[in-house]
């Protein structure tokens with residue numbers, strides 16, 4: 001079952017698309033909380049990645065959408081937050097697979113790369129797809145193990 005609440009965020013390069021995605025999700029009946037940015041003034045994408053990623057990691061019943069110019073920087077930043085699996089999806093097939101295979105909890109889009117028809121199709125695929133579990137659960141659990149392993153090392157001050 002798709003989560004009903006989304007946290008959404010972008011930098012200035014993703015602002016227009018964020019507004020579009022927000023209204024698209026609202027029209028479909030999803031609850032969307034916008035964590036900024038709120039205009040086209042130049043900002044730094046890690047700040048918005050962090051805001052959205054923290055909210056999604058704390059509330060398992062929510063998903064996220066993040067947008068920067070390419071989608072790359074904001075994905076890298078969001079994936080630093082434990083529990084986050086942010087997937088940059090440039091086409092509908094990848095959007096479906098990110099949900100089915102990776103149990104991705106943040107959809108990442110590129111603000112400067114697609115037309116509205118493409119965005120609609122990516123969003124539709126993401127919303128329709130659910131995690132398939134099985135062998136994919138084993139792999140997602142291995143991702144979680146990597147997180148645990150490295151958070152232990154950081155906590156112990158041991159780097160090797």
Ligand code: RB5
Pocket residue numbers: 011013014045068069070071072073074
């Ligand atoms: C901002 O100009 C741009 O660098 C940013 O939106 C993003 O594409 C970074 O990965």
